[in-house]
Amino acid sequence: MIELTGLAKSYGRARAVDGMDLTIERGQTVALLGPNGAGKSTTIGMMLGLVEPDSGRARVAGLDPVQAVRQGKVGAMLQEGRLIERVTVRELVGCVAGTYPAPMPVGHALELAGLDGLGGRRADRLSGGQVQRVRFAMALVGDPELIVLDEPTAALDVRARQGFWTGMRAFAERGRTVLFSTHYLEEADEQADRVVVIARGRVIADGTSAEIKNVVGGSTVAVDMKELTAAELAELPGVVQVEIRNERARLHTRDADATVMALAGARAVHNLEVTGVDLESAFLALTEVA
Numbered sequence: 001m002i003e004l005t006g007l008a009k010s011y012g013r014a015r016a017v018d019g020m021d022l023t024i025e026r027g028q029t030v031a032l033l034g035p036n037g038a039g040k041s042t043t044i045g046m047m048l049g050l051v052e053p054d055s056g057r058a059r060v061a062g063l064d065p066v067q068a069v070r071q072g073k074v075g076a077m078l079q080e081g082r083l084i085e086r087v088t089v090r091e092l093v094g095c096v097a098g099t100y101p102a103p104m105p106v107g108h109a110l111e112l113a114g115l116d117g118l119g120g121r122r123a124d125r126l127s128g129g130q131v132q133r134v135r136f137a138m139a140l141v142g143d144p145e146l147i148v149l150d151e152p153t154a155a156l157d158v159r160a161r162q163g164f165w166t167g168m169r170a171f172a173e174r175g176r177t178v179l180f181s182t183h184y185l186e187e188a189d190e191q192a193d194r195v196v197v198i199a200r201g202r203v204i205a206d207g208t209s210a211e212i213k214n215v216v217g218g219s220t221v222a223v224d225m226k227e228l229t230a231a232e233l234a235e236l237p238g239v240v241q242v243e244i245r246n247e248r249a250r251l252h253t254r255d256a257d258a259t260v261m262a263l264a265g266a267r268a269v270h271n272l273e274v275t276g277v278d279l280e281s282a283f284l285a286l287t288e289v290a
């Protein structure tokens with residue numbers, strides 16, 4: 001659905017996107033995760049044909065991004081953009097629907113975006129969170145093959161955020177492709193099939209959130225020390241570091257399953273505890289070393 005090859009864009013001396021290669025299959029929900037200034041918005045801008053790359057190529061649904069947008073294959077929700085004044089929410093969303101070849105009924109888009117009851121409200125008399133939902137309805141009303149959302153939940157409170165993701169999942173379940181950028185690691189973890197971490201304009205990690213966690217720290221396996229010495233524990237499969245405190249060993253491992261199996265083989269499982277690295281630590285470690 002999306003194919004970026006060697007995509008690059010600089011603003012003066014700042015290299016916003018620095019040779020981005022990324023392929024996203026149809027039907028995937030992908031999070032683009034990265035710190036401020038990582039290049040997420042610039043990448044999205046190039047995918048939508050809004051930003052001209054210096055080099056490399058972006059293809060969307062096999063087309064040049066501008067063509068893909070013109071043919072109604074893409075819906076987008078960008079970070080800024082005021083709504084047109086003096087029209088109702090339903091009129092506004094209906095107007096956007098009219099620019100797509102096969103839109104969904106406006107009422108359905110309003111429902112997915114959590115706007116039922118607000119269709120008759122003037123678009124310039126809404127709260128920040130409601131505006132955000134109207135922009136979501138505008139992005140999905142065309143029933144596009146791909147929806148691209150740049151930090152979609154930035155202005156939403158916890159409840160509105162939950163509502164937003166319910167609507168987004170319902171949309172994704174129609175077999176649609178979703179790409180969203182976020183700083184919220186929990187969102188990437190919970191909502192995406194795949195997490196692409198970018199820093200300094202490059203992809204630095206790409207996989208399921210479980211895989212991303214594994215790349216960095218894997219897990220910690222703790223056991224009471226009995227049968228094995230510290231040196232023997234350090235030799236177990238997956239183990240990268242051993243800490244011993246009060247007769248208890250904490251093994252940092254890249255493969256908790258293999259480590260635990262080996263411990264079991266040595267009959268050295270006593271008070272076993274396995275903890276995973278959370279995505280937050282994985283993300284920080286990745287973006288620091290990038």
Ligand SMILES: Nc1ncnc2c1ncn2[C@@H]1O[C@H](COP(=O)(O)OP(=O)(O)OP(=O)(O)O)[C@@H](O)[C@H]1O
Binds near residue numbers: 011037
């Ligand atoms: N129009 C512009 N003019 C000059 N520099 C820009 C412009 N847009 C982006 N940049 C620079 O390019 C880099 C990448 O910015 P971009 O907005 O793509 O990152 P981002 O990951 O979306 O950040 P954020 O999470 O803060 O929105 C930053 O260093 C930014 O200052």
